[in-house]
Amino acid sequence: MTQKITGAQALIRALELENVDTIFGLPGGCILPAYDPLLDSPIRHILVRHEQGAGHMAEGYAHVTGRPGVAMVTSGPAATNMVTPLCDAYMDSIPMICITGQVPTTAIGTDAFQECDTVGITRSVTKHNELIMSADDVPLMVRQAFHIATTGRPGPVLLDLPKDVLQNSMTWHWPSDEEVLDSLPGYKPVSKGHPRMIKEAARMILDAKQPILYAGGGILKARAADALRELAELIDTPVVTTLMARGAFPDDHPLCLGMPGMHGNATAITAMQKSDLLITLGARFDDRITGKVATFAPDAKIIHVDIDPAEQGKVRRPDVPIVGDCRLVIEEIIKAIKDLLNGGEKQQDISAWKSRVSGWREQFPLYYPTNEPGEALKPQYCLEQLRDGAPEGTILCSGVGQHQMWSSQYWKFNEPYTWVNSGGLGTMGFSVPAAIGAKVGRPDRTVWAVDGDGCFQMTAQELVTASVERIPIKVAILNNSYLGMVRQWQEMFYEERYSEVYLSPELPDFVKWAESMGCIGIRVESPEEVQPAIEKANSIDDRSVVVEFRVDAGEKVFPMVPAGFSNDDVLLHPDQNNRREFLR
Amino acid sequence: MSTNSYASSHPAHHILSVLVQNRPGVLARVSGLFARRGYNIFSLAVAPTEDPMLSRITIVVDVESAPLEQVVKQLFKLVDVVKISELDPRRSVERELLMATVRVPAEDRGQVVELTNIFEGKILAVGVEAITVSLDGSPDKLDDFEELLRGYGIVELQRTGRVALPKLDKEARLKAVKHGKAS
CATH class of the missing domain: 3.40.50.970 (Thiamin diphosphate (ThDP)-binding fold, Pyr/PP domains)
Structure with missing residues (x-):
């Protein structure tokens, strides 16, 4: 009818x-x-x-x-x-x-x-x-x-x-x-990889002496985290997870090297740089990953799995391009590798490579100088405490800037879909509304938004939405009174000429603002207050909580590959620079 | 500036024949993509095809602005784009239409008429001090004609941009005929 x-x-x-x-x-x-x-x-x-x-x-x-x-x-x-x-x-x-x-x-x-x-x-x-x-x-x-x-x-x-x-x-x-x-004759996305390319990829993987799995956001989109883990364990190969792929491979897995790129850790950056095979899965050779493209991973052959054909060869020409869904392709590659192994082929011995990688990890852990009594609070310390106090399965959202990089660096992402951030566009103000959306999608989870004072002021009004709609999230503002990442660039690349980056140490009053929006507001100014404040925030689940951490404005994000620099020239924290020679 | 002769004289130009769904805004999507990705369009011709649901956009691409492969791949991501063929200028037939109004006094008009006849063009309109002619043919031929007209003083000139189709494979066609198939 x-x-x-x-x-x-x-x-x-x-x-x-x-x-x-x-x-x-x-x-x-x-x-x-x-x-x-x-x-x-x-x-x-x-x-x-x-x-x-x-x-x-x-x-x-x-x-x-x-x-x-x-x-x-x-x-x-x-x-x-x-x-x-x-x-x-x-x-x-x-x-x-x-x-x-x-x-x-x-x-x-x-x-x-x-x-x-x-x-x-x-x-x-x-x-x-x-x-x-x-x-x-x-x-x-x-x-x-x-x-x-x-x-x-x-x-x-x-x-x-x-x-x-x-x-x-x-x-x-x-x-x-x-x-x-x-009705869509022009829309036919490819999901199955080309069988010949998959075979070629499998052979190349077994022949590699210094392979790295380069996992991008496509792993999460394709729901391929389990497949990735199976592949990594099968070929016993270290994995780097890009900013968009944090959580796609567990940070506590011995093969996980963490984030590469502009503010990646020295091991992940260098392992890609020295690798002879980048097994690229749902990643797109973003400029934040490659640094200066001409000198990026110069000796690496490239397997590039991506569902978007336009990503193949856009930045780096792949030796083996595979257009397809990451999960399906990885599963096929696993099968092809197993076939080769069952047929008597052997994987190259990569133990020397792995021990080299382990050496870098020992020499170059993430580092920041710890608080001396009376000194300003370190933002990295706040993040470590947030991480350690977070209930199992916490979802972390972030804005864009220094706090985003520290979040990605210091959090331990052991589960996919627990990290929400604005990677490509770099949208300041993303975190509070994104956290609200995340909490609506996963009401069973604790959702923390880590934000900067600059970002927070762009979209904070959505905490009114959160209160009225009863969507309790938690916000950690790392308040350094600056547009911190811009300040860092001005310090490092503009001779400390600070132009329009100083916000205000007193305005707005974040605690009052939070309270006016129906949230609990907490201010933290010294290291001793950090843990109790986080405990208190985690214990409240009937309304949103905003914790303002007054942090050291001088703290910079390291390591750093400045824009246009080669990944070979990654800037380490000054206190680690004496070990630089180990990065060979 | 005589940019018009560039594509036909330049050996590296590429012709993309893009079959799109005949829908509002599709040209804006295609041209917008070129602008957004920093590719230059040299010429563009659009019209419906034998299937009224589809239009064909013939684009001559300035390949120095970007690798053709990226252009094609990005274009193909547009939902309204059904098919893209790259036509090799050596293996395709190309046609274009030119119309020009030339200032010429009555006593010299005969020269322009003669020139137009040599090129097998047409006289479209005649005025006291000017004449409008048209010529269709290969873009090279149009370039030559345009160059010669220039000497008389062109008042207005319009070219359509080229349209192209692949050359027919003669062997395959003969084979098809032998096997009793017409297509």
Whole structure:
């Protein structure tokens, strides 16, 4: 029986059928019709205080659940406020659906109130976007959007819905999988790797003397952490996990070297640099990893597994390119290696390489000078204490800057999907809303947001959302009164000429601000206060907690490969520099 | 600036024949991608194909701006792009249309008419002091014609940008005929 409903009802019904349980959003003029059927829907709506917050919440939700996060806002300024989260999700391959209202089709192009060219503006920051011109198209477009957002290399998809399209009536029809695929003749992501390439990769792996597994965010997107672990253990090869892959391989595993790159540890950086085979899995040779590309891992052959063919050869030409889903390809590579081994082939002896790597690890642990009594609190110490006090399974979110790098360095990620950060776009202000989204996705987990004082001031208002919606998160502000990473660059590369990086030591009052938003606020100024404050924060689970750590502004993130430098020239902490020769 | 002769005289130009879904905004997606990734489009021609659901965009790419492989891979990621063929200029037939209005006094008009006839072009309109001519053909031929017209004083000139299709493989075609297949 055919049934007439409105475009708006079709939209909400389609979202329900796509198993959406939560929408992060904020209503306004043109999206109003969609908010009415929402009242009768089981979908939970979380009313944000700024549209950007809705976008980052959707990202945080997607990060930890693997399901697309959904944000819904109105036209014009609401749509432009979504540009940052869309771009962030695009850069980090986060599945996300963004629904925007639009002026009625009859008003499009007339510079109507709150009109903007949303699909035009968001074209280059979405995997795909569509302006829906007929209510009849709503179900198919929604299905297409979820299909595109979650398959291949995941990413954000935006649907722009004019008000009259939402109001018009349509005949409900839920398209089949086949109809969806037929409607997208140009979209055919590859998931199975090429068998010949897989064989070649297996042989190359057995022949390598100094192999490194270079694991990127694609491992998490492909849900390939178990496969990665099996491969690493099978070939007994050390693993580096990029900023986007923290948690994809357990930090407490003896083969884990941790994070490489600009602020990676010296061992991970150097092991890649000296390797003769980089087994690249869902990583993209980002400039933050390679340093100066021309001198990056000069002796390494490259196996590059990526679901996005455009990543193959974009930065570094692979010897063995494999386009496919990381999990499926790794499983095939494991099979191919086992076949070779069963056929009597032997893996090269890599014990010398491994002991060389172990030597670096012993010589170059992460390091910071410990607090002397009366000295300012060290941010790294706060992170270590946070880590050690965190309940099992805690999810850590971070903003962007020094605190992000320290978080990635000092936390121990032993489980996938426990690390949420803005890697590619580097969006300051990401952490608080992302943490809220993560907590909505995983209400069973403790969620800590580590933030800087600069970042926090960009999106802190979402703590009001957290309080009102009863989403208790915990925020640790590492307050050094500076835009710390910029300060670090000015200190190191601009002769300590500090330009517009000093915020304010007293303003805002973070404790009062937290309290005014319905949170518990705690200020920590000395090392003795750190542990009790963290214990207190962890013991509160009926509301959000903000702990402000007043930390040493002079502390810098080390190691560091300055932009444009070769990874060979990584800057160690000055106290470690006397051991530099061991990095050979 | 006579950039027009670049693509046809430059041996390294590439022609991409991009089959796209015939939908609003698809040209903006394609051209936007070129801008966003820093690739230069030399010329562009768009029109529906024999299948009304599909359009063909013929793009001549300035390959010095970026490796062609990346251009093609990035283009292919667009959901509306159905198929991309790279046409080797040596193995494809290319056509373009040129229209030009040339300022020429009545007494010299005969020379332009003669030139147009030699190139097998057409006279589209004649005025007192000017004449409008058209020529379709290979981009090389259009370059030559344009160069010669320039001597008379071109008032306005418009070229369409090239369209191209692969040359037919004669052996395969003969074989098909032998086997009684027409296609």
